[in-house]
Amino acid sequence: MSGLNLHFPRRLVRLWRLFWRGPAFLVLTLAAWLPLFVLKPFLARRYPTWRKVRSGIMRRWGRACLAVLGCRVTVRGAPPAPPCLLVSNHISYIDILVLAAHSPARFVSKAEIADWPLAGTVCRTVDILFVDRGRRRDVTRVADQIAEALEAGDPVILFPEGTSTPGDAVATLKPSLLAPAAARQLPVHWAVVRYETPDDEDPAFLSVAWWGEMPLTPHAPELLKLGRIEAELEFGEGPFRHPDRKELARRLEGRMAAAFRPMVSSGEAAASTSDRRFP
Numbered sequence: 054m055s056g057l058n059l060h061f062p063r064r065l066v067r068l069w070r071l072f073w074r075g076p077a078f079l080v081l082t083l084a085a086w087l088p089l090f091v092l093k094p095f096l097a098r099r100y101p102t103w104r105k106v107r108s109g110i111m112r113r114w115g116r117a118c119l120a121v122l123g124c125r126v127t128v129r130g131a132p133p134a135p136p137c138l139l140v141s142n143h144i145s146y147i148d149i150l151v152l153a154a155h156s157p158a159r160f161v162s163k164a165e166i167a168d169w170p171l172a173g174t175v176c177r178t179v180d181i182l183f184v185d186r187g188r189r190r191d192v193t194r195v196a197d198q199i200a201e202a203l204e205a206g207d208p209v210i211l212f213p214e215g216t217s218t219p220g221d222a223v224a225t226l227k228p229s230l231l232a233p234a235a236a237r238q239l240p241v242h243w244a245v246v247r248y249e250t251p252d253d254e255d256p257a258f259l260s261v262a263w264w265g266e267m268p269l270t271p272h273a274p275e276l277l278k279l280g281r282i283e284a285e286l287e288f289g290e291g292p293f294r295h296p297d298r299k300e301l302a303r304r305l306e307g308r309m310a311a312a313f314r315p316m317v318s319s320g321e322a323a324a325s326t327s328d329r330r331f332p
Contacts, residue, residue, distance in 0.1 A: 067278035070123075074277045077121045085114035086175045093178060100205060107179055108157040115154030122147065123281045130288035132156035133242040135208035137292075138199070138234050140305055141244040142223050142313065143212035144262045147276075148246055151284050156244075158208035161195065161230065180207075184230070186215055192229045200233035213302065219258040219265070219325075220247055220316030223309045228302035235301050240292030243305050245313045249283040257282070258317035259330060267330050275330075287312055 089110055096103035119126060124147065132155055133139060139156060141148065149160065164185040167173045176183075182202070184195040202209050213231065214224040223245065234241045248257040255275070261282055263272055289308060295301040325331075 066280075070280070071274055071277045074121055075274075078118055078277075081114060081117050081121065082171075082175060085110050086178055089178050104207060111153045111157040111179060112155075115150045115152075115157070118150050119147075119154055119284075122150075122277070123279065124150070124284055125281070126151055126154065126284040126286055128155055128286050128288070130244075130290060132244075132288050133208070133240075133292065136203050136206045137208050137242050138203060138231075138239060139208065139210045139242045139244060140213050140226070140231075140309075141210060141246060142309060143214050143217045144220050144246060144248065144264070144316075145217060146263055146273075147261065147282075147284075148212070148217075151246055151286055152210055152244070155286060156208065156210065156288075158210045159202055161199065161209065161211045164191070182209070186227070186229075196230055196232045199230060200237070203233065203239060213305075217262065217264045219262045219322040221258070221319040221322045222315060223306060223313050226302040226306045226309075228298040231298045231301050231305075234294075235296055235298035238294045238296055240294055241301060241305060242292045243289040243309050245287050245309050247285050247314060247316050249285075249316070250279060251281055254279055254281075256317065258322060259325060259328060262316070265326060266332055268332060272330060285314075 089107060092106060093103065096106060135158070139158065141152060152158070159180050159182060161182045161184055162176065164183045166176060166181075167183045182195055182198050185191040199209050199211070211230055213226040213228070215227045216224070218224050231241065233239070248261040250257045250260055254260060260276060260279055263269070289312070293301060293304050293308070295304065
């Protein structure tokens with residue numbers, strides 16, 4: 054009975070976080086999206102102005118959402134100045150918040166998000182580039198869009214691992230979307246992100262990282278219940294250039310892997326797939 058009494062207040066606190074954080078996140082997203090939706094038709098022709106407005110609102114949105122989540126970000130290094138192509142490892146959907154808060158840019162995202170209710174509309178408003186990595190023609194199309202964005206002065210953020218990981222390592226970088234930068238020998242910058250949770254919470258590789266066959270529900274509600282998240286974002290000191298996209302990917306991967314501090318061992322991550330979070 055005493056054990057039950059000890060856990061009951063903690064459960065109430067966690068439920069309270071879920072109760073207010075979910076609506077707060079939705080309100081913040083709508084508050085950021087609505088002015089962009091209204092202003093875009095008027096500012097799209099004055100693209101530098103539109104880019105400045107979009108970046109400023111995205112930065113504030115990212116920081117406000119991180120505050121709601123109780124996520125504190127430690128930043129090392131300086132974000133690159135636009136226009137630039139920035140590649141990062143990918144661990145969780147909140148990577149978007151962390152990067153948007155400190156380096157607002159046009160993200161490259163998987164195509165299925167375009168069809169999600171609300172999320173798809175929001176993403177299209179802020180000029181997200183959608184790609185179906187399973188279709189070679191679509192990868193070529195988006196590579197051309199990345200080139201156009203860079204030529205227009207935009208910063209672009211790409212997750213070239215192609216999927217999210219539990220944070221055990223930097224996965225092999227897929228070179229296909231690096232083709233525009235390689236062909237033009239443009240500088241490609243890099244960043245790595247990782248997370249930690251307090252000792253009395255589930256480890257970050259399960260509670261923050263979203264990977265493998267984890268369903269979004271119940272993962273997202275459980276993340277909203279966390280008391281605190283410690284995020285680390287490191288920007289690389291210098292960019293890479295190379296005319297061969299595969300060699301460019303290899304060099305970026307090597308530098309990112311050297312800078313990344315694993316959140317979990319590969320063995321422990323593999324063993325965890327029997328956890329309740331996995332179907």
